[in-house]
Amino acid sequence: MKALVILGSPRTNMNTDILLEQVIKGLEAKNVEVEKIELGKLKFDPCISCNACGQTGQCYKKDDLTSIYDKFDTSDIIVVGSPMYFNSVTAITKTMIDRCQAFWSSKYILNKPSIDKNKKRKGMFVCVGGAKQPEEGFVGATVVIDLFFKAINTEYVYNMLVDNTDEVFVGDSKDLLKKAYKMGSDLAKY
């Protein structure tokens, strides 16, 4: 099995990244081949609503995101990690998602998905929020991910939502690290 893990925080070795690294360890313990993409290190433009993908099913832009479409297609597991920014995902995460409009258009407009619709993909979302809040505080981010996973024919199976990260660093919580590891290894069971 193959997993694509996407870091949507511009910060490496911080809360989101540390949780993703545990998810990766859990996946690798089950022999899943993992590719991690750090969006903060890539250069890519936002979607400009040119509607080329509404006609071709492909994004016409050629930049650092171009290779990601095939990676979604060939992955069995997709993990997106993003901090919450203004009650949603980060701008780099949202820009990547908007650039996947090609999948949405090919599926819902052209009825000819440019992502293999017969492949079973499992999706997990890791989201951290600096403020102390209940799970409902994450709804702005989870609804975005829900629609994104639908567009890429991925079943949204797990959320790991962690609040209060501006007070409590996830790296100091053995329980959170263990939980992320277990979710990774459980994802591989499907």
Ligand SMILES: Cc1cc2nc3c(=O)[nH]c(=O)nc-3n(C[C@H](O)[C@H](O)[C@H](O)COP(=O)(O)O)c2cc1C
């Ligand atoms: C631009 C910006 C907007 C933010 N908006 C929110 C927010 O709406 N809710 C919240 O709980 N935390 C918010 N935060 C705090 C981050 O979610 C928090 O610092 C988180 O730990 C960052 O993730 P990282 O450590 O993986 O980079 C915001 C931080 C930034 C920089």
